Amino acid sequence: MIEAIRLTGEAALRVLARLGRATLFISQVIAGLPMLLRRFSLVVTQLYEVGVLSIAIIVISALAVGMVLSLQMFYTLRDFGSEQILGQVVALSLVRELGPVLAGLLFAGRAGSALTAEIGLMKATEQLSSMEMMAVDPIKRVVAPRFLAGVLSMPLLAAMFSAVGILGGYLVGVGLLGVDSGAFWSLMQANVDFYDDILNGILKSVVFGIIITWIAVFEGYDAKPTAEGVSRATMRTVVHSAFAVLAFDFILTALMFGGR
Amino acid sequence: MYSKMTEIAVGLFVAAGVVALVMLAMKVSNLGAFSDTEGYTINARFENIGGLKVRSPVRLGGVRVGRVNAINYDQNRYEAVVEMTIANGYDRLPIDTSANIFTSGLLGEQYVGLEPGAEEEYLGSGGVIELTQSAIVIEQLIGQFLLNSAE
Numbered sequence: 468m469i470e471a472i473r474l475t476g477e478a479a480l481r482v483l484a485r486l487g488r489a490t491l492f493i494s495q496v497i498a499g500l501p502m503l504l505r506r507f508s509l510v511v512t513q514l515y516e517v518g519v520l521s522i523a524i525i526v527i528s529a530l531a532v533g534m535v536l537s538l539q540m541f542y543t544l545r546d547f548g549s550e551q552i553l554g555q556v557v558a559l560s561l562v563r564e565l566g567p568v569l570a571g572l573l574f575a576g577r578a579g580s581a582l583t584a585e586i587g588l589m590k591a592t593e594q595l596s597s598m599e600m601m602a603v604d605p606i607k608r609v610v611a612p613r614f615l616a617g618v619l620s621m622p623l624l625a626a627m628f629s630a631v632g633i634l635g636g637y638l639v640g641v642g643l644l645g646v647d648s649g650a651f652w653s654l655m656q657a658n659v660d661f662y663d664d665i666l667n668g669i670l671k672s673v674v675f676g677i678i679i680t681w682i683a684v685f686e687g688y689d690a691k692p693t694a695e696g697v698s699r700a701t702m703r704t705v706v707h708s709a710f711a712v713l714a715f716d717f718i719l720t721a722l723m724f725g726g727r
Numbered sequence: 728m729y730s731k732m733t734e735i736a737v738g739l740f741v742a743a744g745v746v747a748l749v750m751l752a753m754k755v756s757n758l759g760a761f762s763d764t765e766g767y768t769i770n771a772r773f774e775n776i777g778g779l780k781v782r783s784p785v786r787l788g789g790v791r792v793g794r795v796n797a798i799n800y801d802q803n804r805y806e807a808v809v810e811m812t813i814a815n816g817y818d819r820l821p822i823d824t825s826a827n828i829f830t831s832g833l834l835g836e837q838y839v840g841l842e843p844g845a846e847e848e849y850l851g852s853g854g855v856i857e858l859t860q861s862a863i864v865i866e867q868l869i870g871q872f873l874l875n876s877a878e
Contacts (some may be wrong), residue, residue, distance in 0.1 A: 515733045519740045558755050623744025630747035633755060652754070660782070661756040669748075 489685045492606075496614050496684070499607035509612040512618075517578045517613065518620030524577050529628040532565060533557060533635025542643050554651035555658045557636035562659065563724065566629035568684045568716050571675035571726055574621055575708035579683035580686025582613055583704040587601075587697035588621070595688075596703045610684050617683065621676025622669050629668065654685040674715060766793060766812040771826040771839070774786040776807045777862025778837045779828055785811050785839045792817045795839060811839060821846040825858035835863060 503510055510515045537557050544550045586609065589595050595605040633655075659665065683704045690700035755799070776798065785793040793813035800807050823844030830837050841856075850856070 511737050512733060514737045514740065519736045527869060562751065562755065620740075623741065623747070626744055626751060627748040630750045630755075655755055656757050657784075659756045661752055665751050665756050687758070 470683065473520035479702060483586050485689070488689060492685050492688060493681055495606050496611050496626065499611035500615060501536075501614055502607050503612055509608075510615050513612045513616035514620060517582070517616045518623065521574060521577045521620065521624055524527070524573055525624050525628050526631050526715055528573055529566075529631035532636040533632030533637075534639045536565070536632070538644070541640060541646070547590065550646050551650035552654050552658075553640045553646050554633075554636070554655035557640070558633050558655045558659050559664060561629045562630040562664050564716070564720070565570065566632065567668055567671040567675055568712060570625040570628040571621070571679060571712040572709055574617075574624060574676075575679045575683070575712065578620070578656070579616060579679050579704045579708050582617065582680070582683040583605060583687040583690070583701045585699060587690035587692075587700050590688065590690060591692040591694070591697055593692075604703065605636040606688075610688060612702045614680050614684050617680030618673070618676045621679065622672045625672030625675075626669065656695070663723075664684050667719075670723075671716065674719065675712050678711045678715060680710050682711065733825075745780065763827065766814045768796065768819065769811055769813060769820070769852075769854045769856060770849055771809050771811065771856040771859050772801070772804070772806040773809060773828065773859050773861050774806060775861040775864060776809060777828055777830075777841070779862065780837075783836065783838050785841065786858075787817060787820075787841045787843070792841070809839065818849065820850045821849055822848045822854065823858065824850060824856055825860070826856045827860040828862035830863070852864050 537553060540553055540556050541550055542551060544556070586595075589605075591608065595609065598605045598608060637648075637651060641648045641651055686700040686704045686707075687697075690696045779795060779798065781795055781798060784791045784850070785795065788843045793811050795809055796812045797810040799808045800806075809826075820841065821844040823846045825842045825844065827840045827842070828837055829840045844858075
């Protein structure tokens with residue numbers, strides 16, 4: 468019994484210590500960001516790794532999600548004779564929720580895991596310590612450009628997700644199911660507000676980008692320098708990012724759209 | 728490691744992201760269709776506004792000319808005050824214009840429908856519409872109908 472309490476306390480302290488390390492770590496990373504203005508080529512390389520290589524999975528998933536959403540909504544809406552509002556339903560659900568959240572989950576799986584594995588392996592093969600030996604700060608040289616690239620990529624990817632998803636919904640709704648094209652767009656425009664819906668959706672994706680990239684680079688930097696440690700850290704990145712995205716999505720939705 | 732191709736790919740990525748944002752702003756949202764900032768304000772007093780909300784449309788002969796800006800309750804006169812923004816292009820509303828609250832379709836959203844009068848003077852900014860008709864509250868209608876059929 469005493470042992471159980473002791474173990475619980477120990478686990479809680481471990482979690483708190485990790486949270487503290489992560490916070491100190493992110494403050495060091497943020498302190499390293501101004502240096503990147505002079506060496507932006509480091510960020511461009513990482514934008515390619517993190518952003519460009521994620522486009523394929525984002526676009527394909529968005530198209531599939533938009534098409535399925537349109538198909539399912541159509542059969543339900545048809546029962547009420549209001550299939551014209553299909554465009555509005557698809558656009559609002561993508562812009563407010565599905566775009567940022569699904570792009571975030573895919574981003575965590577595609578880019579976050581890669582970041583963790585890369586940084587973790589650099590640590591395991593002692594590249595980071597050799598950098599320190601050469602008086603190069605690995606946080607500024609390795610971590611900060613990756614963090615900035617992740618934070619910049621995420622809103623762009625989420626916007627692409629929403630736009631491509633709406634196009635997918637349009638293809639199925641108007642092309643396949645015969646919803647009127649004019650009604651599809653005009654009801655969408657009448658009911659989607661730029662500030663309330665689209666800017667809030669983008670704000671969400673910015674928050675998710677910061678959280679996911681933070682978790683990814685921290686897990687990599689904090690990984691045990693063994694093969695097993697890196698694999699665990701990669702796994703934790705995906706799991707923790709997914710939990711964090713879903714939890715923060717609930718909070719942000721309650722803050723942004725809860726009053727109405 | 729850091730080649731021209733990388734630069735081009737990143738450039739394409741950023742451009743595609745910006746295009747997606749512009750599409751969301753112009754094609755999906757109301758930003759391109761109707762700007763709410765340009766316009767003048769008029770008020771109307773209703774006994775009951777039903778389900779009218781802030782941002783509900785204001786229509787003139789079915790054409791959307793503005794939107795509801797604010798809804799308040801006047802405790803002195805026991806009436807709801809609806810403040811509307813009308814686009815500047817529609818600045819020739821006679822002062823005896825009447826305002827009704829209609830529902831689009833049986834279950835659709837509610838909107839303010841304006842009907843122009845015959846006076847030669849026009850409503851300016853801050854003008855008040857005197858002739859109004861309250862929203863039809865469907866529960867009241869059903870209640871009246873039940874009461875009538877019981878007699």
